[in-house]
């Protein structure tokens with residue numbers, strides 16, 4: 178098949194080499210961007226009189242019709258060629274004949290592939306941003322609906338203190354908010370036009386890079402041609418941001434899996450989002466969440482893949498860099514699928530309030546409230562901590578819950594105890610007391626809901 182090079186070669190390329198070096202099987206994903214980039218480039222070549230106006234017009238109209246075919250899904254990618262740049266160039270040759278040979282003036286595949294990848298990234302960042310906002314909205318809706326549900330919050334997966342379930346869910350909104358910030362920040366560095374850097378050093382032809390940037394909606398043009406053709410930081414940044422998103426989604430999934438288990442049992446994942454067992458007829462398993470959790474492996478793998486591929490590469494372009502695309506595409510797809518299914522799933526999650534309140538039977542979760550009760554009465558923290566620790570141990574030894582220990586016994590540990598201490602052994606009270614900014618009180622959670 179026609180190549181974009183070959184003049185200096187006297188022997189045919191070994192078919193094994195062609196098979197080994199080609200990227201068409203994955204970079205065909207960039208077809209529309211490649212076309213759009215070429216259209217802007219051809220317009221610039223015509224405007225700057227680098228090629229005759231009438232040839233530029235012919236090229237642009239040929240590319241436009243190819244772009245239409247790509248958008249309609251009727252463009253047949255020739256899988257035998259080296260890469261998408263070659264495929265589009267060949268298609269244009271076929272369509273318009275001789276003028277197409279002028280398109281690659283003042284351009285190399287080295288700046289072209291960076292341009293295509295940046296255009297892909299800009300679009301995909303926007304679509305992931307929309308999904309992140311969608312998941313935030315779903316979590317917010319769930320939190321609003323279940324604002325009154327109290328559950329034990331954990332540290333070390335041990336009962337710690339009562340919290341509003343909505344407070345815990347809104348913690349994930351905070352993480353997703355940072356994920357959004359990170360991607361928006363990445364976008365600034367993706368939004369730089371590399372085209373015009375050519376193979377390595379720029380060109381002697383009078384190109385207008387700002388014109389191309391404007392045509393393609395880039396806010397900046399790159400300042401160093403050598404950097405522009407060899408930089409893949411933007412790919413790494415996106416993959417890293419996606420890996421962090423994946424990590425957040427895996428933690429969210431794990432919380433939902435735990436709560437959905439029979440041991441906790443206060444959350445029910447809808448039948449539509451569960452799967453069964455081939456042997457145990459009673460099973461309803463959270464496989465979707467487990468896969469989201471598991472796919473973190475793919476995301477971390479992609480990050481390590483590209484970081485390692487880039488390490489120690491001499492400037493400027495090296496063919497190694499072709500290997501950035503599959504991990505990039507895979508990461509984008511993985512996060513997109515996980516976000517989509519989570520958004521849908523949240524609409525079906527049901528909370529079992531009785532189960533949730535059963536979990537609050539462990540009155541030791543109020544120990545910190547009792548400690549702060551003593552602090553409010555002037556007992557130094559260290560002493561209060563010690564007193565309440567001893568009371569907990571006393572109860573454990575005698576198999577007494579904190580509410581079953583008499584006031585006389587409490588007074589034995591500290592004379593500061595009064596009858597009102599028993600009022601603390603209540604989940605609603607405990608939660609309401611945590612009214613410090615960002616705490617789990619109803620008031621603070623309502624504020625979070627308003628700001629989320």
Ligand code: ARG
Nearest residue numbers: 200260286287290494498499
């Ligand atoms: N397919 C290559 C890539 O994805 C672009 C081609 C550049 N090839 C070259 N020999 N300069 O990076």
